[in-house]
Amino acid sequence: MRPLVNACFLLSCLSLPVLGDDYFNNLLSIIKPPHSHTAIIATNLVTGNIIFEQNPDTLLLPASTMKLLTAVAATSSLGNEFRFSTRVYSRFPIKDGVIAGDVYISFSGDPTLKTQDLRSLLSQLTEQGLYRIEGSLYLIGQANEQLQAPGWVWDDLGICYAAPVSSFVLNRNCVHGKLSPKLASNQSQLSVPGYIPISITNTSVFDKSGIEKFCQLDLQRLPGNHFSLSGCYSGSQAIKLAIAITDPGLFMQESMSQILKSSKILLKGHISIKHQLPTQARLIAAHDSAPLPDLLGIMLIKSDNLIADSLLKQLGTKNYQGPGNFSNGSRALKDVLSGEGIVLTHAQIVDGSGLSRYNLLSARQLSQVLHLIYTDSRFAQLIDSLPVAGVSGTLKYKASFNKPPLLKHVMAKTGSMQGVDNLAGFIRSETQGDTLFVILENGQSPLEKKQQRAPFSALFLHSLMDNTLAQESQAGSALTPSSPAN
Known part of the structure; x- marks a missing residue:
């Protein structure tokens, strides 16, 4: 087996001169x-030298x-005041507690929208005296979504x-459950909140003794937010499940029905989906997400995929004045960053x-994005x-x-999936100037x-921290930590 190294790759252990x-x-x-493809670039941000x-x-x-590219493009194009909005419209006023026609809720794909936010929207209407809708409730979302x-x-x-990334997002389009072993058998029991409008057929078992050579769970995604869970799980402890829904529109429609029934508003008609607001509809209630910097903070810290791709679609909408999708959103992201001086010719x-x-x-290319974040005051908050x-x-x-010397001195975006372990960000230390780095490892x-x-x-x-410090010491450097340009 190839020998593994830890702290012994430091200068003193290797007995190597500091020679760049x-x-x-x-x-x-x-x-x-030995089996990975790697790429590295490291830059001294004080001197500008690689x-x-x-x-x-x-x-x-x-x-x-x-997500670093998404954060910069969204900040540049959408602006820090951008918020996702969920808005309620009607062509009829509230008169004597009644709307004598249809009501429309327009969804923008807010990745942070929760059940409580929809309840608050209905509360805004009850505060205006509404207790009955004579028509139907239409949920407005994008047609033929990707x-x-x-x-x-x-x-x-x-x-x-x-x-799924959709104009209809509720509770992250995610359902949480728990799979538990039954006593005195290998059978399992699946627990999912009963009010959530999905159905799951469960035939999975627990391999409590670990005797099965091939043991894994299999989740089949079926139409109408139906699922089938089968296979086996090796172990005897309950496990948590996080299942992504398959039909966001249906999920929103059925969830809205439950929310409305628990409200003080009576709906005479039905709830269905449409793709366009009628003319002359007026705004009667609204909910906005947190502003863009807060969304980007969550996206980068938690590596939130739903926020990232929801913002990508917004870039497509903003830059091409039409329904956003992955295709025009990706093109918009590339155009925005190219306009900021990032060379993405072959990306x-x-x-x-x-x-x-x-x-x-x-x-x-990632290094160019990080350098823009560091030097341009519009993006400085992304470092934090x-x-x-x-x-x-x-x-x-x-x-x-989570231990020295990297502890508290590395600020970076991770990038991990099967066979991939990437890192891109900055080193800040009291003993050396700020350093930008990108380390990509594929085929792990x-x-x-x-x-x-x-x-x-x-x-x-x-090693980069130790080598840089040694070089500065040999040169008699008295560099102090710097801050991003403001």
Whole structure:
């Protein structure tokens, strides 16, 4: 088995001189995963000099580092005042507690919309005296929606991190449940809140003794938000499930029916979906999401795919004055960033989250985006939204990042999926100038990942901090930490 290194790749352990590229090339011959494709670029942001680069123009899967591009494009194009809106309209006024016609709720794809927000919308109407709608309730959403981007893995589609991206989003288009073993048998029991309008057939079992060679759960997605759970789970403890719905429009329609029944408003007609508001409809109630900076904060810290791709569709709407989808949203993202000076000539962008296996970016392109974030005051707040090593988000518990020297000094966006482990961000330390880095690793061996004592990115960053400090010490440098340009 290939020897694994930990802290012994430091300068004193390697007994290597500090010679820039020679040092890092020697280092990489020891720590670089033998079966992976890697690309690296590191830049001193005080001097502007490239510290080291290797394969900086090789196109690789970015995974969730793609969200850095989405954050910059959304800030540039949509602006910090942007909010998703959910609005209620009617052509008739509320008169004597009654609307003598139809009511329309227009949905914009708010990825943060919850049941309580819809209840609050209805409360706004009851506060205006409404207690009866003589007509029907129409839910207005986009027709013929593209719910998933090209290149999303089929196995992911039933899981909530790949929930459908739609103008109809409620409770993240996700249903939570629990699968528990029954006593004195291998049978299982599935618990899902009864009020949620989905149905699941469960025939799965628990392999409590671990005797099955091939044991895995299988979730089949069926029409009408029906699911079939089968297969087996190795273990004897209950597990949590997070299931993505398949039909967002139907889910919203049936959820709205339940919400309306529990309100003080009586609906005489039916609830159905339409794709266009009637003319001369006037606004009678509204709900807005948090502003864009707050949404981007959640997106970057939690690596939220639904927010990222909902914003991508908004970019398509804004830039092409039509219904947003993955195609025009990706084109808009590329156009906006090209206008900001990012060279994306050979890049391939098909979503805003990085879930797609069709995305391709280089370390240099990600480096350009990070440099723009660092130097342009419009994007400076994005640095504060990045996960911090050992402190927040996807870097809080990542191996080797929750202890010195990386602890609290690395602010970066992770990008992880099967076979991919990327990191792009900044190093800030009291002992050296700010450093920008991109480390991409594709084709990662699952066995090697399981056996490694530290991620490749952590090993390289550890050495980068020590090498940079040593170089500055030899040069008699007195650099102090700098801040992004304001």
